[in-house]
Amino acid sequence: MRLLQAKIIADLHVQPVINAKDEIDRTIAFLKNYLIANPQYKSYVLAISGGQDSTLTGKLARIAINQLRQETGNDQYEFIAVRQPYGEQADEEDAQTALKFVAPDQTITTNIKEATDALTKTLRVSGLAADDMSRGSIKPKMRMIAQYAVAREHDGVVLGTDHAAEAFAGFFTKYGDGGTDLDPLWRLDKSQGQQMLKALNAPESLYNKVPSADLEDKRPQLPDEVALGVKYKDIDKYLEGREVSEEAAKQIEKLYLTTKHKRHLPVTIYDTWWY
Template sequence: MSLQKKIIKLLKVKPIIKPEIEINNCINFLKNYLLQHLNLKSLIVGISGGQDSTLIGKLCQITIEKIRSETKDINYQFIALRLPYGIQYDENDCKDALNFICPDCILYVNIKDAVLSSEKSLKKSGIIISDYIKGNEKARERMKVQYSIAAVKKGLVVGTGHAAETITGFFTKYGDGGTDINPIARLNKRQGRLLLKHLNCPKHLYFKKPMADLEEKNPQKEDESVLGVTYDIIDSYLEGKKIDIISKKIIERLYLNTSHKRHGPITQ
């Protein structure tokens, strides 16, 4: 079996999807897990204004509304978190995403002071972090905040990770990669767009160029320029299609080099 086929089998990506079926699968997946754990009463997602968090946020809100309708328990809620670092350049997209999602609750926590405090503490110990490492600090601080709120609100932290990020390792270990449950892990980027289109999401949110925007020296750097390959090509690879040999080598090299991100701690 080729590496491509092994990866597709492992990530469970389908070559063709029906958006309405995948939407229902995600909602039922979240609903069943939440109802199996009676101590949990909320779903929590950080909303960035991009495609992935917008999709997950909408799926979570629909899920909670279904649970409230079925159980008559008004204590269930979806909590959308805004976690900017200082002033976010695309704040209008975040507002549009929240208007589309219509969350039960929106909480704002600016992570800048916490990240700068961590950077300062490290410097006092003689550890000078690079701009890249500081970017990962931001991602982990956001996840730390989500888990603090989850502990108070009896919440489940829902991930936004999908197969195109997983295969390339394009996520921060124990940052955006450290969640409780990932409903769209089996979908690639273009499939996520299809779900948002089916949900009548504003087009500019799912056609927006993906960017992590974690580095200050290279702000608003697009994901594809970092990866060296487009999401469209990555998606085609995940759907079992034949792609050019250079892109294939890039994708498989990224996959092999980031294997440590896709498993838990090593034990004896």
């Protein structure tokens, strides 16, 4: 095994093999224990996009909330799904399929188009380009603002969907989808998440779907693998300690080394990891 590969695996706590049922139970226990330890909170809030990661996180949160109600007799616990399209979402059917599978207590829609467009206009008036890449960064930040507004009004905790096959590359937006309270999937790679969804009897269309952050207007539904420059199957093999091609390994390691700042926020004068 490559030296850096071993370090990355250790940093992200990826297991070479999982038992899907055990990881489901482990994650549900984590979600339940957090609310029990922090009684000021009564709900979990999560944006449901229709992709694998939010579907899995949502289902696990839904089960945790159900169990908490039964075990405590407290019906104030709830799971809230947030739909956050920019205008009309191209894969809205997938989002609705995910919602049906997850079955949240309530669904709140916060369309981010008007807010995103308004901020873009303001930035341009100020002399900034506010190009497609900038807008791609603004969208998840707008979504997170709305999620925390929902959480504040429902004594909630905001859940994230970050997992090892994204975390290694900082494949999230700072203070956007990366700005959450809990990341229940952190430690799992993409194929391990798929195993868990299969064990939960999720619709195949949701975990076989081509992953896409869908943030750029000029490149809608851009596959994650294109953006990353490496396939998830190679990322998963690498994170599980197996051999991959030299080309794939170098790209994975390059992404890891150049995105350290995204896995450690914020940096203070006492931090030495960056030099």
